[in-house]
Amino acid sequence: MRVPFIKMHGLGNDFVVLDARAETLPPINARVAAALADRREGIGCDQLVLLEPSADADFRMRIFNSDGSEVGACGNAARAVALLHGSAARVETAGGIIAVEPDGGGARVDMGRPRFDWDAIPLAYPMDTLSMPVGWEGMDNPAAVNVGNPHVVCFVEDCDTVPLDELGPEIENDPLFPERINVNCATIESRTRIRLRVWERGAGLTRACGTGACATAVVAMRRGLVENRVTVVLPGGPLTIEWADSNPAAGASIVMTGPATEAFRGSFEWDDYA
Known part of the structure; x- marks a missing residue:
């Protein structure tokens, strides 16, 4: 199975974005995420970002660190996804629903309320x-x-x-x-x-x-x-x-504004990383 990807970054914090909103991909696990993030034998990134349909927001964003662990939020990835989506959206994350909006060469992101307990x-x-x-x-x-x-x-x-x-x-x-x-x-x-x-x-x-x-x-x-x-x-x-x-x-809520950039697009063979 040939899978397309978009390589993006926010201030040099780089991501491999997989868009599964319209076409379902095989399940992503820690091993696949870490293999794709590997800078020597994979595509290479700090985080792998997976976009999926959501019942509660415009779409869902899942974030995997380069060691394969899944995390709740990523502000730089949110700006990159806003740029990719091209319009204001509500985005479901494991840390809660956030609001993103393209802003020039980047995005403005409502990151939600901080918690101090x-x-x-x-x-x-x-x-x-x-x-x-x-x-x-x-x-x-x-x-x-x-x-x-x-x-x-x-x-x-x-x-x-x-x-x-x-x-x-x-x-x-x-x-x-x-x-x-x-x-x-x-x-x-x-x-x-x-x-x-x-x-x-x-x-x-x-x-x-x-x-x-x-x-x-x-x-x-x-x-x-x-x-x-x-x-x-x-x-x-x-x-x-x-x-x-x-x-x-x-x-x-905290509001963050900053740049995001699309670096390039490509594709990979899923079985090479599964």
């Missing part, structure tokens, strides 16, 4: 998620938030000097996080600008992480470090994050 992250035991009494080699006083995916956020003087390639996997797999965690290392540059690096659960260091930018921005807003509209600069480039009310009780 310890058991929504989840953590292994109760604690204040805005100021956690834990740390890892200078990554101290972190915060945790679930924005469709679970994130831990640490603010440091210079995020570029932190050995995130070493600390990332240690923190990701810390017993405090029973479902593992995405690790954000951030530096506040001004009231409207944050510099960020992210170790993604199941994918490692990536050039950009949309949910990481959202998580870091809302934590910084809750701590009063930045305004309610902020530019988050990742290695791949900037994203704009807005959160209308930094009071969690207000229930405001």
